Amino acid sequence: MRYFDIGVNLSSEQFAKDRADVVSRARLAGVDNMLLIGSNIQDSQQAIVLANEFSLIASAGIHPHDAKTAEDDYCQIIQNLTEQNTVVAAIGECGLDYNRDFSPRDKQREVFAAQVALANKLNKPLYMHQRDAHHDFLAIVKEAQVPGVVHCFTDSEEALEAYLELGFYIGITGWLCDERRGDTLRKLLPRIPLDKLLFETDAPYLLPRNIKPKPKSRRSEPLHIEYVAKQAAELYQRPLEEVANAAFYNAHKLFGLELA
Structure with a gap:
């Protein structure tokens, strides 16, 4: 089985002591590639x-939590990072978060809209975040002329449709494996066409609750993506290989990568 984890926070301090080991374990588990998230x-x-x-x-971008501290020339800096580094495959993580409101909402909208315009200019896909802000988010992303993924989707049927x-592609995390909070997502998952499905761990967060035994560290790693895929296959009532291969292909298509 081959996996592509489209959401890993490898720069997190939780990985400071063993990043190389985390990557090695993931590759041994069949994770061929990962997108490392940039949030500022x-x-x-x-x-x-x-x-x-x-x-x-x-990815390279500014998360809504960090919108309030964005420098005046942030778009030029992101553009420079993208043009100078071939590994930058998407603009983001960008979007809106009205759940925590770590940045003023008007500033979130300004910074998000600017990154959508930048993605259009650079012809790069968008890597997007949305929490409790669907209608404002939708108004902005309607201006997108490029493909994108709604990362860590947990919203409503209205938003999904x-x-x-x-x-847009839909990023599914270990939230799907959470019997306490993931009921809505589990019901909506079969509505996601296989050609729009992507898997991610959002490591070190959102440890899948269907792992047995649970890791002592309680830290999610990219190697755990198989548990997300297994839960999805059960809900689709399709073979794991079919579901995993679809997501693997979709990631390559979205990020403009050749299949090896």
Whole structure:
């Protein structure tokens, strides 16, 4: 089985002591590639360094939580990072988060809209985040002229249908494996066409709850993506290989990568 984890926070301090081992374990588990998430300028730069070190890909952008601290020339900096580093495969993580409101909502919208425009300019896919902000998010992404993925989708049927109508891919994490919080997502999953499905761990977060025995560290790793895929295959009532291969192909298509 071959997997592509489209969401890994490898720059997290939780991986500071064993990043190389994390990547090695993932590859032994069949994870052929990963996208390392950049959530602000510094984090994007670190993701790029790690992507080059481990022959992976990265995103470059500003998360809504960090919108309030975005420098005046952030779009130019992101553009420079993208043009100077072939490993940058997407613009983001960008979007809106009205759940925590770590940045003022008007600033979130401004920074998100600017990154959508930048992705259009650079012809790069969008790597997007949305929490409790569907209608404002939708108004902005309707301006997108490039493909993208709604990362770590956990929203409503209305939101899912709107994003699929726009042609976006849907990123599914270990949230799917959470019997406490994931009921809505589990019911909606079969509505996601296989040609729009992507898998991600969002490691070190969202440890799948169907892992037995659970890791002592309680830290999610890219190697755990198989548990997300297994849960999805059960809900689709399709063979694991079919579901995993679809997501693997979709990731290559979205990020413009050749299948080996």
